Amino acid sequence: MPDRFNIRVYGILIDCERLLVNEEKIGTRLVTKFPGGGLELGEGIADGLKREWKEELGLDIEIGDHFYTTDFFQQSAFDNSQVISIYYLIHLAQLPESFTNNEPNEHTFWLPLSKVNADTFHLPIDKVVGQMLCTKHATRSL
Template sequence: MDIAREEVKRLYGNRLRLRVCGLCLIDGKLLMVRHRGIGPTDTFWCPPGGGPQFGETAYEALIREFHEETGLDIEVGELQFVNEFMQDPLHAMELFFDVRIIGGQLRQGFDPEMAADHQIITEVRLLTFDEIKRYPESEVHRMFQQCRSMEDVFHLKGYLKQ
């Protein structure tokens, strides 16, 4: 097992986590973060987000996580849908919100829980829907399996069934 997978398992594995995630559309492209250490090919693209800390609201956590991962400052909008992410050893309840950029500068961010030489964020990029769909299903968040267009992403509602 490589170091990234070991770190992911150590920090997030074998327990239920809450995650907050932001759907940020810019010029028809969705802001996505590429992680290593997750999935069978060591590439996993998903919208920016992460786990709230004790005493932190979901909105506060999403603002912090978005800034850490992308360098951007956001305003959190409506809750869009809930996804239950289950990919051994990970299990998370994910709350997806619309977000709007209000400042900052786009950059590849970091995960402060991980050492500098063990970071799992490998890229932050705006992707078209076609670019997202070109990746194998195992390399992108499963919400895209339920969508045929970028518009569909922003019409997902309720609890996404497995």
């Protein structure tokens, strides 16, 4: 049984039918995930999301609509915590041609939205969001 919450915040950036994703080495495996990360104590959700994007990609973001918050129990694969992930659509005032990661072992790239589904991602909550994006894209409701 978990002994604490682990609150995560992620940004969904879509441009020209492309989704921005991170590939990160966690332990010995490569994991495809959304850009973002853990909320720090004393930090609000919006501030945490902005900080994560600034730290990882050096980008100042504008936070758009809420997209999804975990609505099921998810045990962390890495420690004894319960993961709650919050996802927002985000916007950039100016979109760079390429992205430079400030974090070691990470690579950020565009993925065609038409190829995104649950299997695109490795983490359980990201899989749910990937499937939601796939469904919304198919119904043109993004």
